[in-house]
Amino acid sequence: MKTVYSPLHAGHAGQMELVTAAIVPGFEKPSRAEFIKARVESEKLGPIIAPVEHDLAAAKRVHRADYIDFLPTVWPQWVESGFQGSAMPFTWPTRGLRGDVAPKRIDALLGYYSFDGGATFVEGTWAAIKSSYDVALTAAALVKDGERSAFALCRPPGHHAGAGFMGGYCYINNAAVAAQWFRDQGAKRVSILDVDYHHGNGTQEIFYGRADVQVLNLHGDPMVEYPFFLGHADERGAGEGEGFNINYPMPFGTTWDAWNASLEDACAKLAAYAPDVVVVSLGVDTFEKDPISQFKLKSPDYPKIGQRIAKLGLPTLFVQEGGYAVEEIGINAVGVLTGFEDR
Amino acid sequence: MKTVYSPLHAGHAGQMELVTAAIVPGFEKPSRAEFIKARVESEKLGPIIAPVEHDLAAAKRVHRADYIDFLPTVWPQWVESGFQGSAMPFTWPTRGLRGDVAPKRIDALLGYYSFDGGATFVEGTWAAIKSSYDVALTAAALVKDGERSAFALCRPPGHHAGAGFMGGYCYINNAAVAAQWFRDQGAKRVSILDVDYHHGNGTQEIFYGRADVQVLNLHGDPMVEYPFFLGHADERGAGEGEGFNINYPMPFGTTWDAWNASLEDACAKLAAYAPDVVVVSLGVDTFEKDPISQFKLKSPDYPKIGQRIAKLGLPTLFVQEGGYAVEEIGINAVGVLTGFEDR
Ligand SMILES: [Zn+2]
Ligand SMILES: [Zn+2]
Numbered sequence: 001m002k003t004v005y006s007p008l009h010a011g012h013a014g015q016m017e018l019v020t021a022a023i024v025p026g027f028e029k030p031s032r033a034e035f036i037k038a039r040v041e042s043e044k045l046g047p048i049i050a051p052v053e054h055d056l057a058a059a060k061r062v063h064r065a066d067y068i069d070f071l072p073t074v075w076p077q078w079v080e081s082g083f084q085g086s087a088m089p090f091t092w093p094t095r096g097l098r099g100d101v102a103p104k105r106i107d108a109l110l111g112y113y114s115f116d117g118g119a120t121f122v123e124g125t126w127a128a129i130k131s132s133y134d135v136a137l138t139a140a141a142l143v144k145d146g147e148r149s150a151f152a153l154c155r156p157p158g159h160h161a162g163a164g165f166m167g168g169y170c171y172i173n174n175a176a177v178a179a180q181w182f183r184d185q186g187a188k189r190v191s192i193l194d195v196d197y198h199h200g201n202g203t204q205e206i207f208y209g210r211a212d213v214q215v216l217n218l219h220g221d222p223m224v225e226y227p228f229f230l231g232h233a234d235e236r237g238a239g240e241g242e243g244f245n246i247n248y249p250m251p252f253g254t255t256w257d258a259w260n261a262s263l264e265d266a267c268a269k270l271a272a273y274a275p276d277v278v279v280v281s282l283g284v285d286t287f288e289k290d291p292i293s294q295f296k297l298k299s300p301d302y303p304k305i306g307q308r309i310a311k312l313g314l315p316t317l318f319v320q321e322g323g324y325a326v327e328e329i330g331i332n333a334v335g336v337l338t339g340f341e342d343r
Numbered sequence: 344m345k346t347v348y349s350p351l352h353a354g355h356a357g358q359m360e361l362v363t364a365a366i367v368p369g370f371e372k373p374s375r376a377e378f379i380k381a382r383v384e385s386e387k388l389g390p391i392i393a394p395v396e397h398d399l400a401a402a403k404r405v406h407r408a409d410y411i412d413f414l415p416t417v418w419p420q421w422v423e424s425g426f427q428g429s430a431m432p433f434t435w436p437t438r439g440l441r442g443d444v445a446p447k448r449i450d451a452l453l454g455y456y457s458f459d460g461g462a463t464f465v466e467g468t469w470a471a472i473k474s475s476y477d478v479a480l481t482a483a484a485l486v487k488d489g490e491r492s493a494f495a496l497c498r499p500p501g502h503h504a505g506a507g508f509m510g511g512y513c514y515i516n517n518a519a520v521a522a523q524w525f526r527d528q529g530a531k532r533v534s535i536l537d538v539d540y541h542h543g544n545g546t547q548e549i550f551y552g553r554a555d556v557q558v559l560n561l562h563g564d565p566m567v568e569y570p571f572f573l574g575h576a577d578e579r580g581a582g583e584g585e586g587f588n589i590n591y592p593m594p595f596g597t598t599w600d601a602w603n604a605s606l607e608d609a610c611a612k613l614a615a616y617a618p619d620v621v622v623v624s625l626g627v628d629t630f631e632k633d634p635i636s637q638f639k640l641k642s643p644d645y646p647k648i649g650q651r652i653a654k655l656g657l658p659t660l661f662v663q664e665g666g667y668a669v670e671e672i673g674i675n676a677v678g679v680l681t682g683f684e685d686r
Contacts, residue, residue, distance in 0.1 A: 018460070020450045021359070021428040023366055085364040091459035092435040096505045096548040097572035099438045101565075107363045108571040116434035117361070117460075162439045205439040222444075228451040229440035 001149050001337055003040045003048045004139040008131035009033050009155040011124020016086040017169075018117025023088075026120070027292055027324045028169040033155040036320065039330025045151070045337055051134035058137055061184065062176045062206050064164040066102070067113055071129060071171060074121045077106040087121035089114050115227070119156075119166035129171045132156055136174035140181050140317050143277060149316040151337055152178070157321040159200035159281045160227060168198065168227060175281045175319040176206045179213050182317075187276040191216065193266060195305060196283020196321040197293040199231030199247070203281065209241040214273045216266040218259065220294060221249040244273075252294040256301045259286065263308060271312055278314045283321035284332040290325045302332045306339025316340065344492050344680055346383045346391045347482040351474035352376050352498035354467020359429040360512075361460025366431075369463070370635055370667045371512040376498040379663065382673025388494070388680055394477035401480055404527065405519045405549050407507040409445070410456055414472060414514060417464045420449040430464035432457050458570070462499075462509035472514045475499055479517035483524050483660050486620060492659040494680055495521070500664040502543035502624045503570060511541065511570060518624045518662045519549045522556050525660075530619040534559065536609060538648060539626020539664040540636040542574030542590070546624065552584040557616045559609040561602065563637060564592040587616075595637040599644045602629065603651075610651055621657045626664035627675040633668045645675045649682025659683065 010030045017026045040048060059068045078087035089111035093099045102112050132154040139152035158175055160168030179190040191214040192207070194200040199219040207213040222231035237245035246269055248262040270278065284302065286295040309316060318337060323329040353373045360369045383391060402411045421430035432454035436442045445455055475497040482495035501518055503511030522533040534557040535550070537543040542562040550556040565574035580588035589612055591605040613621065627645065629638040652659060661680060666672040 016364075018361065018433050020426060020433050021366070021431050023364070083363060088364050090361050090363050091461070091510070091569060091571060092437050093572035094435050094437055094458040094508060095442045096508060097458060097544065097570070098575070098578075099572070101572075101575060103571045104566045105571070108567075108569075111571065115437040115440060118434070165437060165439060167434070201440065223447045224451075225448075226434060226451075227440070228434060228446045228448070228454065229436035229442070229444075232441075232444060235441075 001046045001151055001341060002142055002147065003045060003151040003153050004051050004135045005037055005048050005153040006051050006131035006135055009128045012122065012128035012156055013124065015120045015122045015125065017120055018088060028156060031326050032323065032329055033153060035326055035330040036153055036333050039334040043334050043338055045334060051131060051138040054134050054137050058177050058181050059133060059172050061180045062163065062173060067164045070109065070113060072126045074106065074110065075123055075126060078121065081106050083107065088117045114165050115167040118168045119171055128156060132158070132174055133172045133177060136178045136319055137181060140178040143315045143317045144182065144185050149318065149340060151318045152320060154320045158202070159194055159196060159321050160202045162202040162205040170202060173202045173206060175279050176203050178317055178319060179279045182277050183212060189214065189273060189275040190277055190279060191270045191273055191275040192279045192281060193270060193309070194218065194281035195286070196281055197285035197290065197295055198226055198283065198322060200281055201227045201230035204230060204235065204245055207241065208237055208245055209239045211240045211244050214244045214270065214275065216246045216270060218248045218250070218262050218266060221251055224252065225294065253296055255296045256298065259295065259297060263305065267308055267312060275314065278309070278312060278316045280309060280316060280318045281321045282318045282333060282336060284323035284329060287323065287325050287328060287332050289328060290323065292324050299328060299331050299335060302335030303339030306336040307342060310340045310342060344389045344494055344684060345485055345490065346388060346494040346496050347394050347478045348380055348391050348496040349394050349474035349478055352471045355465065355471035355499055356467065358463045358465045358468065360463055361431060369512070371499060374669050375666065375672055376496060378669055378673040379496055379676050382677040386677050386681055388677060394474060394481040397477050397480050401520050401524050402476060402515050404523045405506065405516060410507045413452065413456055415469045417449065417453065418466055418469060421464065424449050426450065431460045457508050458510040461511045462514055471499060475517055476515045476520060479521045479662055480524060483521040486658045486660045487525065487528050492661065492683060495660065495662045497663045501545070502537055502539060502664050503541070503545045505545040505548040513545060516545045516549060518622050519546050521660055521662060522622045525620050526555060532557065532616060532618040533620055533622060534613045534616055534618040535622045535624060536613060536652070537561065537624035538629070539624055540628035540633065540638055541569055541626065541665060543624055544570045544573035547573060547578065547588055550584065551580055551588055552582045554583045554587050557587045557613065557618060559589045559613060561591045561605050561609060562593070564594055567595065568637065596639060598639045599641065602638065602640060606648065606651060610655060614655055618657065621652070621655060621659045623652060623659060623661045624664045625661045625676060625679060627666035627672060630666065630668050630671060630675055632671060633666065635667050642671060642674050642678060645678030646682030649679040650685060653683045653685060
């Protein structure tokens with residue numbers, strides 16, 4: 001399996017994030033991608049190739065154009081406004097407030113286009129976002145051109161980013177971009193299987209009204225876990241999309257057997273949908289030692305995930321999402337991929 | 344003019360707030376109320392009386408019952424959950440996310456019931472909120488019982504709090520509670536005149552669909568000023584409330600002449616509405632030295648505000664809102680009140 005990787009991710013470093021009652025160094029840090037890349041190499045998964053640069057047209061197929069146009073301007077605006085530290089918002093347009101008028105101040109715009117203080121900017125952030133997007137599209141093209149699978153080693157991740165908002169370390173929704181790109185390249189149906197610990201609220205929001213992209217999410221119960229405000233089992237899609245969004249919220253402490261039962265059910269529904277291609281939102285923060293997550297998967301479980309996905313017998317694009325246990329992130333992420341290759 | 348004041352506000356002290364890219368000690372601090380009280384005394388405005396305790400029924404007339412029931416539980420839940428520091432949220436249900444399912448974790452619930460990290464809790468916060476509510480209702484009763492005017496020295500303030508959310512230092516909307524209470528006591532029409540520097544987004548949201556409470560707001564243009572996501576001139580009310588919400592957004596640097604022109608227009612519309620009683624949301628962060636605001640009113644301007652309001656010839660309840668230039672807050676707030684009394 002080929003891996004697509006860009007060193008530009010490393011410029012997104014040192015950014016701070018808002019967590020419960022504190023602003024702390026981001027858990028989403030460059031070493032995450034470096035540990036994965038090192039494991040790709042040591043496991044001899046296959047060639048590591050550089051991304052091809054793309055314009056932003058594919059991003060605007062799933063995101064609001066004004067949102068995408070905003071992202072490259074954040075850091076320059078922040079600096080020009082004289083603000084210090086990581087660019088982050090401090091107030092948000094929740095219910096009862098207007099979402100139709102964009103304010104003219106950078107700290108307010110950050111709130112307008114987000115749902116938390118977890119997707120923040122430093123000088124190198126936009127270049128990292130853009131490289132992550134290029135990585136996803138380049139890997140998608142490998143699969144479209146006949147590879148059985150490819151690995152988009154994306155950083156920053158994407159699945160919390162919706163049509164018009166960032167959050168949870170995510171800016172451009174790489175998996176959603178790739179799924180839409182497959183559609184635009186002629187795929188009739190695409191399935192997105194999100195195995196990250198956290199609900200992919202952005203992915204769900206983007207495709208919620210559509211039947212041509214099936215979205216399956218396995219994740220911590222939003223009643224008690226981030227992102228809290230989406231990911232319940234009763235969210236099954238709307239309109240034409242009814243039945244094509246499938247959520248598997250699971251409780252704190254979920255171990256392999258229970259998690260795997262959800263995966264089996266998801267794979268059965270995926271197979272019944274019979275997509276032309278599968279996009280896997282590959283988060284490994286389901287790991288027992290993840291510092292911000294509450295599931296109890298162990299390293300030997302990850303190859304089994306890959307094996308099960310391989311059994312679907314479909315062209316498969318893996319897109320890196322979360323995973324914050326840095327020491328083991330390579331072992332677990334690449335474990336899924338070697339499992340997929342059954343070696 | 345009688346002032347209603349409770350020392351319980353002082354327990355809401357040392358709380359932190361989220362501002363642009365930092366968590367800092369709250370600008371909304373106990374000395375604000377103490378400086379005002381001292382000025383009430385030194386200017387011999389009139390007796391200072393203690394509030395009568397009320398149950399929360401009047402709060403639930405303008406706020407969601409679940410929201411009001413939540414507020415007293417915040418600090419106990421926060422402590423029980425093992426969190427440190429001020430209780431504050433870190434993620435919010437903005438557009439694309441659900442607002443109909445309350446999560447079960449205190450830090451998530453704080454996001455569910457707020458639009459920023461500016462209304463935070465320490466141990467004494469609920470007692471202060473409750474005392475501020477009692478202060479407003481007690482002062483309202485003085486006006487209902489025949490006083491020409493009364494001053495509710497409320498702290499914390501209230502005008503950013505909506506039916507189901509806190510934010511911007513505000514939890515229970517004291518002015519809205521008082522206005523509704525006047526209605527429930529027989530007033531046919533009530534006007535709320537909000538002269539605080541910031542748009543009273545909560546007050547607007549609460550009464551937006553109603554013709555029986557006119558809401559007039561003079562404030563910094565939300566395109567560039569907090570709360571950003573409400574307060575534009577085109578927000579004129581909805582349904583039966585069409586025409587009964589009137590906003591006067593003004594640019595940074597606004598001085599007395601321009602500000603007063605808005606006040607004149609607002610007073611003309613208020614007089615034409617012919618309410619039975621006026622509730623003034625009295626913020627003095629329009630002051631030129633206010634540390635977080637951008638208007639340029641001077642201390643001699645504040646008595647002129649009071650004089651103009653007095654010319655309406657209507658029973659008037661003053662409810663304290665913002666003002667963060669602590670040294671002058673008493674001079675300016677009490678300046679409005681002595682101006683009203685034309686002395
Ligand atoms: Zn995650
Ligand atoms: Zn204010």
